[in-house]
Amino acid sequence: MITLNVNGKRLEVDVDPSTPLLWVLRDSLGLTGTKYGCGMAQCGACTVHLDGQAIRSCVKRASDAVGRQITTIEGLSTDLSHPLQRAWIEIDVPQCGYCQSGQIMSAAVLLAENPKPSDDDIDDAMSGNICRCGTYSRIREAIHRAAEMKTAGRRAE
Amino acid sequence: MSTTKQAISRRDFLRTSAAVGGGLLIAIHLPKLASATESFAPADPFAPNAFIRIRSDDIITVIINKSEMGQGPYTSLAMLAAEELEADWSKVRYESAPVDPAYNHPVFGIQMTGGSTSTASEWERFRKAGATARVMLIAAAGQNWNVDPKSLRAEKSFVIDSASGRRASFGSLADAAAKLQPPKDVTLKDPKDYKIIGKSTRRLDTPAKVNGTAQFGIDVQAPGLLTAVVARSPVFGGKVLSFNADKARAVPGVVDVVQIPSGVAVIGKGFWPAKLGRDKLEVKWDDGANASLSTTAMRADFAKLAQSPGLVAKKVGDPGKTLAGAAKTITAEFEVPYLAHATMEPLNCVVDLKSDACEIWTGTQFQTGDRMAAATIAGLKPEQVKIHTTFLGGGFGRRANPANDFVGEAVHVAKAIKSPVKVVWTREDDMHGGYYRPMWYDRMVGGVDANGNPIAWTHTIVGQSIMLGTPFEQFGIQNGIDTTSVEGAADLLYGIPNVQVDLHTPKLTIPVLWWRSVGHSHNGFAVEAFLDELAHLGGKDPVQLRRTLLTNQPRMKALLDLVAEKAKWDSPVPAGRGRGIATHFSFDSYVAQVAEVSVDKTGEVRVHKVVCAVDCGRVVNPDSVIAQMQGGIVFGLSAALKDAITFENGRVQQRNFHDYPMVRMNESPEIEVHIMPSTEPPTGVGEPGVPPVAPAVANAIFAATGKRVRRLPIGRVDMG
Numbered sequence: 001m002i003t004l005n006v007n008g009k010r011l012e013v014d015v016d017p018s019t020p021l022l023w024v025l026r027d028s029l030g031l032t033g034t035k036y037g038c039g040m041a042q043c044g045a046c047t048v049h050l051d052g053q054a055i056r057s058c059v060k061r062a063s064d065a066v067g068r069q070i071t072t073i074e075g076l077s078t079d080l081s082h083p084l085q086r087a088w089i090e091i092d093v094p095q096c097g098y099c100q101s102g103q104i105m106s107a108a109v110l111l112a113e114n115p116k117p118s119d120d121d122i123d124d125a126m127s128g129n130i131c132r133c134g135t136y137s138r139i140r141e142a143i144h145r146a147a148e149m150k151t152a153g154r155r156a157e
Numbered sequence: 158m159s160t161t162k163q164a165i166s167r168r169d170f171l172r173t174s175a176a177v178g179g180g181l182l183i184a185i186h187l188p189k190l191a192s193a194t195e196s197f198a199p200a201d202p203f204a205p206n207a208f209i210r211i212r213s214d215d216i217i218t219v220i221i222n223k224s225e226m227g228q229g230p231y232t233s234l235a236m237l238a239a240e241e242l243e244a245d246w247s248k249v250r251y252e253s254a255p256v257d258p259a260y261n262h263p264v265f266g267i268q269m270t271g272g273s274t275s276t277a278s279e280w281e282r283f284r285k286a287g288a289t290a291r292v293m294l295i296a297a298a299g300q301n302w303n304v305d306p307k308s309l310r311a312e313k314s315f316v317i318d319s320a321s322g323r324r325a326s327f328g329s330l331a332d333a334a335a336k337l338q339p340p341k342d343v344t345l346k347d348p349k350d351y352k353i354i355g356k357s358t359r360r361l362d363t364p365a366k367v368n369g370t371a372q373f374g375i376d377v378q379a380p381g382l383l384t385a386v387v388a389r390s391p392v393f394g395g396k397v398l399s400f401n402a403d404k405a406r407a408v409p410g411v412v413d414v415v416q417i418p419s420g421v422a423v424i425g426k427g428f429w430p431a432k433l434g435r436d437k438l439e440v441k442w443d444d445g446a447n448a449s450l451s452t453t454a455m456r457a458d459f460a461k462l463a464q465s466p467g468l469v470a471k472k473v474g475d476p477g478k479t480l481a482g483a484a485k486t487i488t489a490e491f492e493v494p495y496l497a498h499a500t501m502e503p504l505n506c507v508v509d510l511k512s513d514a515c516e517i518w519t520g521t522q523f524q525t526g527d528r529m530a531a532a533t534i535a536g537l538k539p540e541q542v543k544i545h546t547t548f549l550g551g552g553f554g555r556r557a558n559p560a561n562d563f564v565g566e567a568v569h570v571a572k573a574i575k576s577p578v579k580v581v582w583t584r585e586d587d588m589h590g591g592y593y594r595p596m597w598y599d600r601m602v603g604g605v606d607a608n609g610n611p612i613a614w615t616h617t618i619v620g621q622s623i624m625l626g627t628p629f630e631q632f633g634i635q636n637g638i639d640t641t642s643v644e645g646a647a648d649l650l651y652g653i654p655n656v657q658v659d660l661h662t663p664k665l666t667i668p669v670l671w672w673r674s675v676g677h678s679h680n681g682f683a684v685e686a687f688l689d690e691l692a693h694l695g696g697k698d699p700v701q702l703r704r705t706l707l708t709n710q711p712r713m714k715a716l717l718d719l720v721a722e723k724a725k726w727d728s729p730v731p732a733g734r735g736r737g738i739a740t741h742f743s744f745d746s747y748v749a750q751v752a753e754v755s756v757d758k759t760g761e762v763r764v765h766k767v768v769c770a771v772d773c774g775r776v777v778n779p780d781s782v783i784a785q786m787q788g789g790i791v792f793g794l795s796a797a798l799k800d801a802i803t804f805e806n807g808r809v810q811q812r813n814f815h816d817y818p819m820v821r822m823n824e825s826p827e828i829e830v831h832i833m834p835s836t837e838p839p840t841g842v843g844e845p846g847v848p849p850v851a852p853a854v855a856n857a858i859f860a861a862t863g864k865r866v867r868r869l870p871i872g873r874v875d876m877g
């Protein structure tokens with residue numbers, strides 16, 4: 001039995017602590033927004049936040065996440081209000097959609113650390129996330145758009 | 158699968174019945190096709206079925222019979238119905254169709270998604286479904302108000318009586334409309350009055366795809382649902398000799414290990430225990446006939462075959478004689494490898510099998526066939542099998558398998574363990590699972606006259622048949638020629654007076670399948686790269702030469718001019734770069750692309766920009782067309798630059814994205830898409846963006862370096 005803090009909730013999970021966090025999230029906690037794509041830190045589909053950092057949950061043991069804040073796509077916002085979600089909808093980024101949870105979680109850390117990323121910054125932060133449908137140009141556009149929304153939002157405050 | 162183009166019958170048969178909970182339900186049946194695919198069709202056509210449901214609360218649900226794998230039918234087909242219905246778009250929802258003959262593909266006669274046909278084949282049916290509903294709602298209002306329906310009109314989900322100013326919402330009329338007879342025929346709108354069709358419309362499925370709620374097959378959960386990971390033969394056609402499950406069973410969370418026809422399934426409480434158990438499983442395999450399969454040997458065999466002509470698929474004039482008298486000739490051999498679809502969501506399937514029913518949740522492109530296969534394995538009637546089509550995390554043809562591999566196997570597992578089960582393929586399983594795009598070897602000879610104009614062209618194609626051994630064989634293979642092997646080559650648009658295209662079909666047992674753009678994926682490369690070589694041989698500009706050869710192809714010629722203008726073909730290329738052009742006609746659509754590349758001293762290729770022009774007839778959702786071109790270009794680039802499935806000792810050598818890599822954000826070019834305005838009927842967009850990329854890049858590499866690329870993947874250009 002381990003205790004995990006997921007999307008602000010403390011949850012007891014009866015699981016072998018060496019299980020990758022991805023499968024604890026998906027199979028034990030039913031948080032299926034986080035996806036399996038490769039299982040070896042190659043594709044980014046499984047990206048979640050661990051204490052605000054983007055990590056590949058397919059290669060992170062659940063025990064290593066104990067005592068830390070885990071955020072999944074389900075915890076990014078409850079009402080599609082995160083600027084990245086709004087930008088993703090405005091620009092209609094997803095095709096099949098399977099990679100998009102991971103894309104958005106990677107982009108969220110980028111924007112938190114760098115409110116006005118350049119194209120090179122986007123290349124650096126996002127090249128660990130594969131999109132087989134090839135939505136890269138829209139992801140890039142949507143990250144720029146979300147950055148604008150955030151800046152505009154701050155100005156309004 | 159851009160196979161036969163049959164006229165879609167206009168004698169549609171309409172039926173209505175009251176929807177559950179009140180409301181209007183409309184179904185339009187097309188007469189069943191007496192086609193070669195009849196064996197797929199379930200015997201009993203009875204089922205309540207529908208394309209449109211309108212609830213009393215005004216919510217309009219459009220039932221979509223096409224699988225949503227990224228290409229957007231949940232939105233674009235709903236747009237067709239909503240347009241004719243005069244619906245308030247904000248009230249429109251989608252629902253995935255169950256399996257029923259009412260939802261069969263109007264041309265292929267089975268329920269499936271493929272061949273870039275969703276919009277083209279449903280263009281009329283969904284608009285008619287909407288128009289029929291509108292006519293009935295107006296008639297219901299006419300009855301209520303006791304006025305001639307002809308004096309009424311529909312707008313934004315209301316029926317309006319302009320004379321009296323009365324308005325009734327669609328929802329308030331649904332019950333009354335359900336009691337009416339559907340009209341025998343409906344008049345469709347004049348396209349100039351379109352309010353929805355032709356306007357970029359945000360996809361209805363995007364919100365669910367940005368908050369983690371979109372359910373893919375792999376996400377399906379149910380109490381007590383077990384997970385299976387299967388050990389399959391490392392060699393195609395291999396069989397289990399024996400296995401020892403002791404260590405697998407010792408893994409905590411593993412509940413069972415069973416043999417099934419495709420291998421040995423390890424069953425666990427969740428993916429991780431099942432996968433660990435599978436890793437510990439000891440299986441002795443009989444590798445079978447493919448034990449020594451090797452790519453090196455296959456390439457040598459293919460190259461040898463290509464030296465003599467195969468079965469003739471097309472012959473015009475006398476290419477042999479003309480070549481002998483040509484001013485200059487050139488011979489070139491092109492090669493492309495086996496390719497995996499590598500959908501982002503690995504294959505998976507959930508099965509709940511009972512004695513008298515079977516329920517399946519999966520992302521399939523092939524509902525009718527999968528249901529038949531499941532029924533046969535389960536010993537049930539097809540109508541006892543229910544398939545819930547979830548979102549597909551990519552399809553690209555892999556989930557349209559006439560062999561029904563991932564569905565059939567899951568039913569076998571469910572049958573063996575007598576429990577609901579989700580079979581999950583690891584990325585490695587998916588990569589090794591076969592049903593690849595075939596490897597191809599193309600030998601081409603061309604000749605130009607004294608003025609540098611191409612006068613003769615021969616193209617010998619060598620590669621496995623996709624259709625052979627499938628139910629599509631009867632119409633897909635004509636006189637020994639699989640039409641998908643020669644598509645994009647035998648239907649060459651260029652006006653070259655002497656042409657021969659012929660085909661060798663080596664009988665290999667590597668499972669092969671349609672891979673986004675099918676035969677066009679290799680013929681587009683060979684044809685367009687070779688035409689560039691011919692242009693160079695004759696001292697012609699590649700765009701100018703194509704323009705001359707396309708005199709009788711006004712749509713492609715206009716598109717060529719558009720792309721050349723947008724890519725500034727006639728102005729100098731930025732220093733260190735080269736531009737290449739390719740055009741290709743596939744799935745009844747025309748696409749032209751110009752790639753701008755640079756190659757560094759080590760031979761590494763960088764694709765900076767791709768300008769794309771497309772003519773796909775009338776456009777339903779322009780933004781979706783742009784998305785499909787963008788996606789097709791990136792998909793084609795991974796294949797052009799990076800990917801190959803190769804064999805050694807019968808075994809596939811690639812395992813995961815580290816050795817079967819994808820183009821990533823930092824390598825993704827700037828892409829510009831231009832849509833040619835058109836009033837022609839809509840044609841395909843899911844696949845046609847793929848074929849021109851590889852040749853456009855190869856031709857651009859030549860422009861930049863003087864080096865010809867004749868073999869994919871390009872990897873590094875040999876700068877020696």
Ligand code: FES
Nearest residue numbers: 037038039044058
């Ligand atoms: S599933 Fe974790 S990086 Fe691919």
Ligand code: FES
Nearest residue numbers: 096097131132133
């Ligand atoms: S949207 Fe399909 S993999 Fe990215």
